[in-house]
Amino acid sequence: MVAPIYIITIPLGIAFLIGVLGKSNKNIGGMFMLIALACMSFVSAQWFISFMTSTQSPVYIYTAGFKPPFSINLLMGLNEAFFTLIINIATLLGAIYLYNNLKKQGTNAMSVFLGFAMALNVMVMTRDIFNLYVFLEIASVATAGLIILEQGLKSTSAGFKYMIATGIISSILLIGIIFAYNYSGTLNIDGLIEANIGILKGGAIAIFLILIAIVLELKPFPANGWALDVYQGADSGIGAMISAASASASLYVLYKLFAIAGESWYPVIAVLGIITFIASNLFGLKQTNSKRLLGYSSIGQIGLLITVLGLSPYLGDKFEFIAVTLLISHYLAKAILFWISGIVKAENIKNWSNLRKKPLLVALFGTAVFLLLGFPPFPSFFGKWELVMQLANSGQFAWMTAILVGSFFEGIYLFRWFGYTLKLDNKELPEYKMKLNKIIPPAIFGVAAYILGYYSGTFVDAAKGLDYIPLLFIAFIALINFLPAWVKNSISLTGVILYIAVIFPEFDGDLLRQIFAAIFLGGAVLALFAGFYSKGKRSGFHVVTLAMFAGLAMLLKADNLLEIFYAWELMTIGSYFLLIRGKKSMPHGYSYMMFSLGGSYALIFGFALAFVSFGNLDLQSLSGITIYPTLAYSLMLLGFMTKTASFGLHIWLPGAHGEAVVDIHFMASAILLKAGVFGIILVLLGMGTEASYAKYILYTLGWIGAISALIGNIAASFQESAKRLLAWSSIGQLGYIVFGLALMSHLGWMAGIFYTATHFLYKGVLFLTIGGIALKLGTPYMYRMGGLIKKMPFSFIAVLIAIITLSGIPPLVGFAGKWLFYNAIISQGLYFQGIVVLFSGIVAFLYLFRLIYSVFLGQLKDEHRNVKELPLCLLIPIYILIIAIMIISARPDFILKPIGNYLLAYFPSGALNWNGTMASTGLGYWDGYWVMIIVGVMFTLLFGWLLILNSKSKKVKQFNMVYAGEKPFRPETTHMSYNMFSGYNKALGFFMMPGVTGFWNWMSDILHDTANYFRRIYSGNGQSYAIHIIAYIIIIYLIVF
Amino acid sequence: MDNIAIKLLFTLLGLFIVLNWGLIQAGIMNKIVARVGKRIGMPVYQPYFNLIKLYSKRTSITHGVMFYLGPLFRLSGGVGMFLFMPLIFGSEYWSNFSFAGDVVLILYFQFFGMLGMALGAGEGGHPYSAIGVSRGLSQWTTIELPLTLAIISIAIQYHSLSFTDIVAAQQGGITHWTMWTNPLATAAGMLAFLGTMGHSPFDLVKAPNEIPIGPPTEYHSTFLGVLRTNAAILHVVESVLFMNLFFGGATSWFELILKTFLIYFWSVFVGVVFPRFRIEQSVSWFLKVPLILGILAIIFI
């Protein structure tokens, strides 16, 4: 084992050596610097590994051979090893990143950098409070030096402000130390702990001053204007160092000194932290400068970590796990982000769209964003989960809420930024180059994020059951991203089919999951098969698709709440990337993510309440929540309803789905939305109908479903774009399902589940055909199509069957749903919601007719005279679905009987009676088989009759029609499609007033205005920043004492 | 299977009777309307002439497969409704194939013909067809609303959606009819009936002068003959539907003919008296009075 003292001595020595080398040997100096940093990393890594793997006990290092209090002592324990390791790795990679900058500035800069690294290490390791102060000063000076490395007005003024701020902070720290020494007689931290000066009267002031200094070092709101300028002004590489390495060190210092302060200081610190977290994330909302935005985010994240420190009494033995995962996530993500920002050299976040030219950078950027926000498979996911669970366990719901709200704010600007990066059309973009030394550090951190994500998962009990094989498969697909699409498609298809073979037996006996598995995974197969239409590489498509399907599969497999949440978030990531692939889908992908994020936080809140009530994370915990049950169930339903796009939460869907291409549209609409249904089913199964609150929740849910159905269907009728029409229709259809589930009766659930299955079938057909046609014709607008029946007869038949099914016309299977609804509504007594649902079912005719008429009937346009039928790779999935529809139509009992049997376990009364193929309830009866036969025979007979009567019909062309004595002029002017239901619009158009969108816009405006208003405290003036700091101290003092 | 064969024969006979009654009824109604206008009017047997003439046209043209099939769908819709509708209460053979489904089936099977017709008319490529269909569908959505409410009200009242049960519960004199026991539902239903019949004031769909004949503007010859055949059947079957729901059903053919005549006459009567609504007016109208009546019917059941 190399002694830890070398961590200090090596950089010191090399720094002097570099100084000796002089300016002529910059390369050698640089080499030395890197070697020094590597050695330091090696030492700390060695210690860290030995702590982790064996029972290595902490080692004290005494300088000058004396024991404290007569000398300074350093400690190398697990914590120190860990912190020095991450600091050293960050500085090593940072040095690689900054190599050219440092070299340009000469050997002195390298010495400063080494000094910076060393100071941070000592800050972590030292057990002497004065020594801590000294090295804090060294670190500050070194940092200031590094900041002004980049010559320019901004960096210079930033360095100056930094010096002012740290000067004030240091003096306060020094005063605190003096006080502490006065009361305890020792400068050693262990000695101070023993002295327990907090109980002394003046000791509290000492502790206050010391803590406040360290907290100020961590840039709390609002005394952090200087820090923002620093982040903005400094080179990105330096920013990365400050955000990743310095902050880690300072945090550890705070943690160390906590021991002196004692329990009573925890809440104060926590409050300071949470204010910082929420405020800086709120202010980040209006920020457009990328580095400053990162600064806000950094400060916010550190605020969160301070909060976690402050809340450590509530977190129990999970504290370390939470703190470490969150810290690591922040550390990796911020370093990556700062480093990337140094590569693209784009100040304004709108200019980040030039990142798109390099897929690797986009991948890293995405990794960092999702890492920061606590999405799986990253460590922060587990950290945040445990944090929320533990807080809930201790009953700290207010803290939970605050943290989730803060995180949500952070999500808002990060995803806006990410959306700009992915999609914003921005012409004049600065050129940039990717140098190898600049790309390696973020790449290493990116990979580390994934590995650590897996590793941290192993620490969480509930996550032990997670299945990482699909994720590995996805990683493999990501590696072969450069191959053409059909190869990846084939591989993915094989993978999914194999996975189905593995996973399907697991659901044996669980019909619900079988149905959903058939929808999710069967849908995956069909979607991937349809994906063969695409030419080229389709970069990244398969990764995100598979991520979404992996999430869906995991959702079904999940045994506990964590797994559900994991799967949910994974699916969200995948679907986000899928939805934002559309041409103009930037705002829609963004709003999707916002609702998903909000939904996730609602979910996790609900899960936490379930966890607390039940004591463990099993799925049974959803039943019988005892703590705030109304809130818990409502939140969970709300969370799941963001995916079903129910009324109020639906505004993301039309745009996002309307822009998606054919197979993505299919996945997003026919499959993804069902995940929400599955979630609602889980929640409702848990909730039951017995409890007093259940009635109200179900009542509300029923109305939400009914209104979604109405709004969705009416809005669909007024759309001009076929894809938006289908998207709105999905909202309506999901409304039926939600309503059916809210009925909480045998028939209602039967209708709901049955709808879920059939909606997948007929909507699948519609999405694939209409999407395929829109892709082929290059426009989604129906008034630009028309007359395609002659060119695409197979598509027409498919759409015809699908719309007959959707509208519920006998003899096809859609009628079963309507029939069940009638019976369920009447037997359940929910007449008025039911009427709304049935009314919207009839309104569906409007858009269905419009869809099939405007696209396939009417006038064929000039430019479409040569279009061909859809490709086989689309037609085959379509016809597979059609065959399924026809089979179920002929024998609806095939699917209804098992559902009924399954539901008997939950709703024993009110089941269907089966007499052969005839289903009956107490109210009515219906025999799908006979209806099919009767209609079929009758139709055939009448067809024969018509054929005999009318055998000599003359086939004419499209303009051979009566046009009031004139001839039609052009197909475009003869096709009646635009604003088709104008009369209806006049009568019921008020339903289409964008009230909900308006509401959310209003909310968002309020948030942004608030952010903008309070952001003005950051005047950019160094003096006022100094005043902020002092005022901060005084105010905190007044509040605390 | 013998049972089915006999049933089939009876059904065909029933269809024949209904078709002829529908044609004669149309003739009688024409006559009545003419007399209201102090005219002599067309002979009662005029619909037969029309039908024979249409079927015996020497030429016809078609715009495509769906255009060809449109009238067929329409006729299937009408005949299908007939098949699923029990005609005479208490008679096994005159109850057609109503064992296959209840009121809801009929309610939704109406759309079979409408949709087919709309599609066929759509392939005609004529913008007036599409305008007519868009108006028709718009109006239908709101017509269905009071009708649905009325049916639900009846279903709550009789605890059944089956025609047989509903009619059975109304036997035993006029005081047992829904008309008497549930006047609100009957009112809502009969106002909806005005819409389903497409007579004035709800005949904007076929507005003969501005959008010639509406959806079937391109239909002619045999196609139109098929549509006329269907209209004859459908008018009777719709009346039978309302008869079964509100007016105690029928125990004999005579009763059926009398009741359907009176029910159909109601729509003709209103049509003669009132002028035409614009589409947004009729949509709003159905969302006012009939809807409120329907809601009251459910509240006060």
Added chain:
Amino acid sequence: MEQILQDIGKQFKITDIVKKRDNLNFITCEKEQTISLITYLRDIKGFSHFVLLSVVDWIEDGVFQLVYFLNNPDKKIDIGIRTMISRENATMTSAHHLWEQIATYQRELKEMYGIDFPGSPRVDESFILEGWDDIPPMRREFDTKKYSEENFFPREGRETNDPEEYMKKKLYPDEEK
């Protein structure tokens, strides 16, 4: 009215003033001044309503007489502005910028008389006659009977009678004078 005519006379060259009624006058002015006279009447004298544009074919004089008919809705007076243009190569300045509807009149005149109004919207499109390829039919040199006989297959045996003579003969055959 008199005042208006006097005012016009001060600024424009008016050759002939015909007083039909107290509130209706016809004035004749030169071709070049016509449009500015109309503009003057419209903007200064309140003749804001354009009634019609008509033409008389004076084949003997070799001129077309254009009549612009204006109305002053406040004073309830009308004025007709006559102007003579040559029948050969008949062109007139378009006035569609004053009132949009004049374009339609001009289109009609172009079709029926062959008077060109350069710059008037759609003036060359056929208006009432679709596919007319002969000389404009309202010109007096156009022989409509001959055209009809050549094109419309006149039925043989058609007799044309003077109605008065014919009825007299039929009703009172004895009464001959």
Added chain:
Amino acid sequence: MAIEEQNKKNKFIDPDLEKREILSPDGEIIKIDPMKDYFCDAKPKVHEPANKVIEKFLNWSRANSLWVLAFGTGCGSIEIPSLMTSRFDANRFGVQMRPTPRQSSVFIISGYLAVKTLKRVIRSYEQMQEPRYVVALGSCTVNGGMYYDSYNTINRLDYYIPVDVYVAGCMPRPEAMLAGFNKLKERIKAGRAEGANEYAEKFDWYKANQKKIIKDWNMPDYNW
């Protein structure tokens, strides 16, 4: 194409019927000839009457179900509304108005016929389904009437479409029209109202007459 050359010569260009080139969504250039692509260019055929006995029965029903196209070509159309009123009540003879040629069997040419209207009349006539009948009202349709020397009013209708019954007069009163309808019924019942077949037989002659006066012939030879 003859029509086109003629139109070019006369500068009667119908932009909607010009050949055009369109870019398809695939980037392919499609050549469109509207006359060929949008209109059926087949000629009408003679439809022989069926078996005599059956035909008699069918004619009887046709005669009793006269559906009149509501297309007023001239001044006589003002007489038609009064024809349907309670005073004259053409309904009782089985005469009904239909708004579209597709569904009508009788075409009333009500008075003078301008060339411009003739074009529409021909279109509508050809769009009616066979058998179809023409009743011509007023002396204008017989010999031009008072418009015999007009430059744009036809003189003899039977040169352009076959006429079954002429009702003379200027204008004939509704009673005369009723008489005309009864005449037409007799003709139909006697099996002599085969105007549609006559039109198909002498199609070229009719077309030549029509094209002689309709200079901008911007429609197919037969409007299906």
